[in-house]
Every structure is written in structure tokens, then in C-alpha cells.
Amino acid sequence: MPRMSSALLMCLLLQACATFDPHGVMSRHMGNHAPGSGELNVQQRADAFDFVWKTIRQSYLDPSFNGVDWNAVAKHYRPKALVAADDKDFWLVLDKMTGELHDSHTRVESPQQYQEIKAKAGVSLSVLLQERDGLIVVERVGMTSEAWLAGLRPGTKMLKIDGVSAPGWWHRAMANAREGSTPWNRIIFANREFNTGKAGESVAVEFERADGSQVSTRIARNTIASQPHVITLQLASGFGYVRVPTFDESIRKEALEALDKLQTNRGVILDLRDNPGGSVRFAQEFASQFVNKRVDVARVVTRNHKPATALFGMVDLVKPEFTLEPVKKPLLQPLVILINPASASAAELAAAALQSAGRAHLMGDTSCGCLQGFLGYANIPGGGGLAYSEFGFAFKDGRKVEGVGIKPDDVVQPSLQDLASGRDPQFEAAVAWLNKH
Numbered sequence: 219m220p221r222m223s224s225a226l227l228m229c230l231l232l233q234a235c236a237t238f239d240p241h242g243v244m245s246r247h248m249g250n251h252a253p254g255s256g257e258l259n260v261q262q263r264a265d266a267f268d269f270v271w272k273t274i275r276q277s278y279l280d281p282s283f284n285g286v287d288w289n290a291v292a293k294h295y296r297p298k299a300l301v302a303a304d305d306k307d308f309w310l311v312l313d314k315m316t317g318e319l320h321d322s323h324t325r326v327e328s329p330q331q332y333q334e335i336k337a338k339a340g341v342s343l344s345v346l347l348q349e350r351d352g353l354i355v356v357e358r359v360g361m362t363s364e365a366w367l368a369g370l371r372p373g374t375k376m377l378k379i380d381g382v383s384a385p386g387w388w389h390r391a392m393a394n395a396r397e398g399s400t401p402w403n404r405i406i407f408a409n410r411e412f413n414t415g416k417a418g419e420s421v422a423v424e425f426e427r428a429d430g431s432q433v434s435t436r437i438a439r440n441t442i443a444s445q446p447h448v449i450t451l452q453l454a455s456g457f458g459y460v461r462v463p464t465f466d467e468s469i470r471k472e473a474l475e476a477l478d479k480l481q482t483n484r485g486v487i488l489d490l491r492d493n494p495g496g497s498v499r500f501a502q503e504f505a506s507q508f509v510n511k512r513v514d515v516a517r518v519v520t521r522n523h524k525p526a527t528a529l530f531g532m533v534d535l536v537k538p539e540f541t542l543e544p545v546k547k548p549l550l551q552p553l554v555i556l557i558n559p560a561s562a563s564a565a566e567l568a569a570a571a572l573q574s575a576g577r578a579h580l581m582g583d584t585s586c587g588c589l590q591g592f593l594g595y596a597n598i599p600g601g602g603g604l605a606y607s608e609f610g611f612a613f614k615d616g617r618k619v620e621g622v623g624i625k626p627d628d629v630v631q632p633s634l635q636d637l638a639s640g641r642d643p644q645f646e647a648a649v650a651w652l653n654k655h
Contacts, residue, residue, distance in 0.1 A: 251601055257305050258600050266600040267299045270312055270326060273596060274319075279521050279607040284319050291318050309602055317396030320621070321607050322403050322588040323563070325396075329601030331414070339443035342413040343421065345370060347388065348405065350634050354384035356425075357637065358492075364437045369427060373638030377432065378424040379412070399621050400587040402559040417441045428638050445469075449489075450476040457652055458483035462504070465496030465564040470503070477507050477549060485552045485652035487645070491582060495563025498536060498591060505568040506542045508549050513542040513575040516567075516611040536591065536609050542571055552655045553578045554648040557626060562586035567611065570624050574615050579651060580626040582644045587623035 258266070271292050274283075295315040302308035309328035316324045327335060334340040344360030356374040359365050376384035388408065395407035412421070420436040427433065446469055449461040458480035462473055480486055495501075518538050555569050555578045566585045572578035590607035598604050610620060628651070630644045 251597065258308065260300055262600050263300050263302075263308055264296075266308075266598050266602065267296055267312065269599050270316070270604055271296075273604060274316070274324065274606050277521070277606060277608065278319070278324070279519070279590065279610055281521060284321065286318050291315060312598075312602070314396045316604075316606075317398065320397050320399060321590060322398035322400075322586070323590040323592055324606045325604075326598065327595070327603040327605075330416075332595065332601065332603035335595070335603065337443070338445075339441055341415060341417045341439050341441050343437055343439055344442065345413060345437075346409055347376065347412060349385075349388060352385065353634075354388045355634060355637065360442070362442075364440065368423075368435050368437050369433055370423075370425060370437075371428070371638075372640070373428060373634055375426040376423065377426060378422070378434075380422050398588070399590075400623060402586055402623075403588070406560075413439070415439050448472045448476045450479055452479075452483070453649075455649060455653070456483060457485040457487060457649065459487045459489065461489035462493055462565075464493055465500045465504070465568070467497050467500055470497070470500045473500075473504055474507070477504075480549060480551075481547065483551060485655070486549060486554070487648045487652070488553060488555045488578070489645075490561045490565045490569055491556050491558040491644070492560040493562070493565035494560065495565050495567075495588075498540070498564055498567065501564035501568040502540060502542070502571075505571050507545055508553055508572055508577050509542045509575055510544050510548045510550060512544060513571065514539065514614050515542060515571040515574055516540040516613045519610040519612050520608065536593075540567065540571070540611060542575060552652055554651055555580050556644050556648060557582045557585045557624060558644075559583055559586055559623075561624075562588040563591070566619050566624055570613065570617065570619055573624065573627075574613065574617070579628070579655075580624065581628045581630055581648050581651065582626050583629060583631050584623040584625050585619075587619060587621050589619040
């Protein structure tokens with residue numbers, strides 16, 4: 219038998235890999251690590267930029283790039299990336315380029331952010347800011363942060379940030395923020411600028427307490443590594459309350475066991491506020507606990523209109539249909555789901571599925587509108603990570619969630635006074651609704 223040429227052998231191997239792992243789920247994690255030390259040089263920057271741009275061109279969900287001229291995007295951003303002041307600005311330029319797609323799932327993470335994601339730990343001030351009536355106020359603050367110890371609370375009015383008036387700082391941050399699926403995403407990215415950085419770095423803040431007293435101090439960014447947990451409460455009213463903070467696979471078992479405890483309750487409040495999403499399969503199994511018949515929710519959309527598979531088509535990476543399948547002991551009590559603008563991705567999928575099925579009454583505020591999916595980060599030369607949308611959802615009832623969000627059946631928005639007083643009008647409204655049903 220004649221010896222096979224190395225070129226032919228390589229060609230066959232590449233064809234086999236393309237069939238075995240056509241979406242590059244395994245290969246996207248290979249190589250492309252950070253350089254040994256120091257800043258990226260011009261060639262390394264060019265390699266990273268070209269990797270991001272070409273990967274999106276070849277594999278992005280929408281081959282029309284949501285109507286964006288992707289070639290023009292390259293011409294605009296490539297010079298900016300190559301002359302960026304430092305590596306921090308370089309990665310920000312790459313991320314801002316992906317923001318031109320107006321897609322929150324498509325993004326570039328810097329090497330530091332990418333390592334934090336893989337370690338499930340991050341550096342943050344643990345403060346969420348929002349603009350209300352021309353004021354910059356604290357929406358939420360982590361109770362284990364220095365910000366909390368310094369006296370920041372929900373409803374606190376920010377006066378200055380690093381010596382700049384809080385409204386001025388905020389408007390600049392919003393102007394510089396990358397685009398996402400909806401305007402809400404710019405708020406998230408502005409908050410990212412405020413919160414993230416190196417552990418130990420501090421930010422000068424001036425704020426006004428609820429009693430009118432003013433404080434000038436510094437608060438430090440700290441590493442936060444916490445395992446998410448499901449909160450399950452048996453309320454005095456007889457209702458059950460379940461808060462699922464994420465659809466991360468690490469808490470799937472805990473979440474399903476939490477529902478088992480609610481079999482005797484006369485109504486359930488499912489809190490998906492601030493849930494950023496996670497596993498589609500987890501969300502599907504969780505939502506299925508609330509139905510007693512099959513519900514066809516949505517068709518999964520891919521770039522080539524074919525199912526996303528691996529292992530020569532034997533394994534579905536994502537099922538072609540998103541359906542709710544009945545379980546042996548479903549929870550059929552009245553159900554209220556709480557959502558807010560930070561409810562995203564798989565959390566929106568679960569909420570929309572149960573709303574479409576007529577099984578849930580949604581309360582709160584319009585969700586993120588960030589419903590695409592990706593199969594894992596790709597390593598970028600230079601150490602960063604690239605996520606890009608690889609599948610979407612076409613709902614059977616014709617609704618559109620990506621770029622729009624889910625509108626609750628009852629819109630309930632906390633006021634500044636509610637924040638300052640510690641009230642949760644959304645939870646209160648959920649209890650009131652269940653008492654009537």
C-alpha cells in the first residue's frame with residue numbers, strides 16, 4: 219500500500235475533526251495563552267484582533283451580523299487596537315468592537331477577567347449604581363464588601379466618584395460603555411468600569427446617607443469568590459419562596475431539591491431577579507417541574523439552520539427544540555415569577571416558557587432582553603476570552619426576547635424611597651396576587 223502523504227493525512231485529520239467537533243467546543247480552549255510577561259507587542263495585538271474578528275466572521279449566529287458591516291468594523295477598530303495606550307485599553311477596544319453587534323452574549327474578556335470567570339471569582343466593589351431622577355444612587359450593595367462597612371446602602375445618593383461629580387462620572391461612563399442587546403446593558407458595563415480592577419485598588423467616594431449626613435471615604439476592590447446557593451423559604455402565609463441566583467450547573471441538584479420541599483404549599487414565588495442565566499438544559503429541567511403536559515416553547519436557531527451536534531452528529535450540544543416535559547410530581551399551585559432588568563439569558567428562557575404555557579404570572583420590571591447562547595469561551599492569543607452567540611430561540615407564540623426583554627404581566631418598580639426604606643414592593647405584590655388566586 220502506498221504511503222499516505224503528510225499533506226493528505228493532515229487534510230483527512232482536519233476533516234475528521236470538523237465532523238467530530240464541528241463547533242470547535244474542544245479546540246476553542248486549546249493554545250492562545252497569555253505571553254510570558256510584559257505588555258503585548260504590536261504583532262501579538264494584531265494576532266488577537268484578527269482572531270476575534272475572523273472567529274466572529276466565520277461562526278457568528280447571524281451571517282448578516284445584525285445588519286452591521288463587519289468589514290467596516292475591522293477598518294475602524296484595528297488601528298485603534300494596535301495603538302491603544304496599554305493592554306487594558308487594548309482589550310477594551312476589542313470588547314467595544316464586539317459591542318457593535320448589539321449582542322450582550324458576544325464579548326471579549328481581558329486576561330484578568332477571563333481568569334476570574336474560570337476561577338468563578340472576581341474583583342469588585344460589590345456596588346450597583348443607577349441613575350434616578352438625575353441622581354446617581356446605589357441600587358444594591360454586597361453585605362460582605364467594604365462599601366457596606368463604609369455605610370453604603372440601597373438608596374444611598376452618590377455625590378462624587380474619584381473627585382468628579384457622580385452625575386458627571388456616570389454620564390462619561392455611560393458614553394464610553396460598549397453596546398449590548400438593550401440600553402440596560404450599557405448600565406451594566408458602566409457599573410463594570412466602576413467596580414472592576416485589581417484587588418486592593420481603592421476608589422474615592424462621597425455619598426449622602428438617608429439621614430442627610432455626608433461621608434467622604436475610600437472603598438477598596440476585593441476578590442469575591444462565592445458559591446451560589448438557592449434560597450428556599452416556607453412563608454407564614456403558606457406560600458413557598460424560591461430564589462435561584464443563577465442557572466449554573468453547580469446548583470442544579472440543590473435547586474431541584476428545593477422544589478421538592480414545596481409540594482404542600484398553596485402558591486409559589488419564584489425569584490429570578492438578578493439571575494444572569496447559565497445552562498439552557500438546567501433552565502429547561504427546572505421550568506418543567508411546573509407543568510403537567512408537554513409544552514413546545516421555541517425552536518433553536520443556528521447559523522446553518524442545522525442542529526448543533528458533536529461526535530459525528532451523535533451528541534446534541536443544544537437540542538433543536540426547547541420544550542417543557544411533564545414530571546411525575548409537578549408543582550401546579552399558582553406561580554408568580556419575579557424578574558428585573560438583570561434577569562437574563564436562561565432565566566429569561568425559563569420565565570418566558572412558563573408565561574407562554576400559562577403557568578406563571580410575571581411581576582417586576584422588563585427583563586434584560588439578552589437571550590442568545592454560546593457553547594463556551596474561545597481562547598484569544600494574548601490570554602483573553604471570546605464569547606460569541608451561536609444559537610438563538612424562535613418562540614412558538616411569536617414573541618421576541620433578544621433585544622426586547624420580557625414584559626411582566628404586572629409592572630412593579632421600586633421607588634427611591636422603597637430602596638432607602640428596605641421595602642420590596644415586588645415581593646409584596648407577589649404575595650398580594652397569590653392571596654387572590
